[in-house]
Amino acid sequence: MSKTQIKEKEENETPMVKVYIMGSSHEVPASLTIMKAIEYAGFKIKRGAGCRAGFCGACATVYRKAGDYRIYAALACQTQVEDGMVLTQLPFVPAPKAKYDINKLSPTGNTILQFYPEVARCLSCNACSKVCPQDIHVMDYVQYSLQGQIKKAAEESFDCVQCGLCTIRCPAEIPQYHVATLVRRLHGKYEMKSPDTLEARVEEIEAGFYEEGFNELMKLSKDELRHKYFHERDFIDQKKA
Amino acid sequence: MVRYSYFPGCNLKTNAKGFEETAIAVSKKLSAELVEIPNWNCCGTVHTLSTDNMMRRIAPVRVLSRSRKHIDTLDEETPNEVVTLCSMCNSTLKIVNDEVKHDHDKLEKVNYQLEEDDEIYKEDMEVKHFLEILRDKIGFENIAKNVVNPLKGLKISPYYGCMLLHPDKAAIDDVEMPSVLEYLVESLGAEVVDSPFFKLCCGSYQIVDEDRIVDSQVTKIVEAARKRGANALVVACPLCAYNIDHQQKILKEKVPGKLPLPVFYFTQLMALALGVPLKLNHFEDHHINPKPLLKELGLSGGKK
């Protein structure tokens, strides 16, 4: 069958929807995600695509629906198309991160204000939370950061994928996801207890516990490595270690 | 024990920890427990004086709405009131509450924003400063009865600052001749020292970029109190406390010789008098250390 015939056959059988990409309309299969639909329509996504699994935050998409004044936002790889969507992608969110040395800071509200003083401009309008594709209560964690409640802010912002949609919508011009990164780093470094198992393992490594095993591995030829990988699956002789 | 929905305000977890912790401890002793709203947001500190800026009215109305939801989780005796410790929060919340109750156009516009968060405000809240609760619900006689450690020797000059009494609709007492702090101080066994500058503005937010203004205000306020024999000041606002406390330290370095006056929050005085553990006062956060004065007067005993 020729290429055009195959496509026709598909279009007759699969339910299609009409979406608008960069202003022009395209018919795409209804079951696709926004990202796949954009590619189906013939575009190649150079920025605005990453892990395709809802974790990297690269595919932030803003859209409206026909006949609806409201603004919606989503991650393109995680959201199914709907009829009448008017789409645009955000290839980049301009929000330079403050430079700091995490080793020289203390976990207080004033630390946040030092690097992101615009946090004090928060109006509690909640535009950020409404646009978050991860359903995070963004305004709440910004408020907790302002109040110096580092632990609560870190916990609330945990699911953030740094897509930047909150920053684009904020009338007070706060870079929420950068604030969240600083908060989580402060919490993790200064407030959370380090797991004993991690500390023990680091000590083992520094004591040279695994040196011999690694040296053995490095001496093997490609064939020997392949054999070990597929047939043995035991990199270090447990009895020796 | 009546429980009140308590709104801390942004400073009460950082610079003014002593204010909050003593207030909560004291409130429990007086059967009027302050219970914090679990997910509160900053009220904005100052209220907008413009008629058309709706964005800046969202924050205070959201506080009222969240407090109302919080009250539903407390017991039946809890009144529909949000209690604040900070004077700025008191003024802002009271004024915005009044505005939206009288101007339904404003309320509607703000509720459009809150509707999507399921937090619309139904005009069913009142705002109270903790001093109002102490004066009107508990009564100074009751407070005096609970005093175990009368604050003899402390000569306190009450400093109201502007936001407890301004504007008229937010005032918790007579605008030009208030008395609530005086009665409170006396009920704790301390002496009151009147000063004509009891509400001369400390400079407020000018501390950020025009601190020379704050310097001169603080000098006037402290001098007037010192001249009349005071050995300490009592305040109800974390910004006043910071301005007067911190700038005295700066001024002390510039003009050595004049003894600075320590600044107490009214709940810290109550904590000392009612026998609450000393560490809740967090005197280590103060820039002018009040401990030497307290030691001199034999008042740093704490819990008996």
Next chain:
Amino acid sequence: MSFEYIKFGKEEKDFIEKIEEISGQNVYSCYQCGKCSAGCAFSSYMDKTVNQLIHLIQVGQKERVLAANTHWVCASCLTCSVRCPREIDVAALMEAVREYQLREEPEKVKISNIPKEVLDKLPNIALVSNFRKKTE
């Protein structure tokens, strides 16, 4: 005695109207008793006192009003408003002049220029209130 002729045309009237719209106050209620300036804690820092600024607004002198420092020195303590015998919310007039300027130039205080040492010790209540009044 010296006189100055001023223009009072559409531009001046538009300015007064805008100030009245933002503040919700009738600027012509003021009869220049001076009580606001007398009670103002910061008069000594102002190049035009509060009542002088209001008079300039009454005659629509936009450039002179915006060039004064009165409304920036103002700390919104509201003493003027509670004392005005004509019940004008004087502080609202000051805020209207601030808003008029901020809606053109949104940053009176340049947040990025505040030194880190200052940000490290100031209580957040000071920053929040300062940014509310001096930025848009």
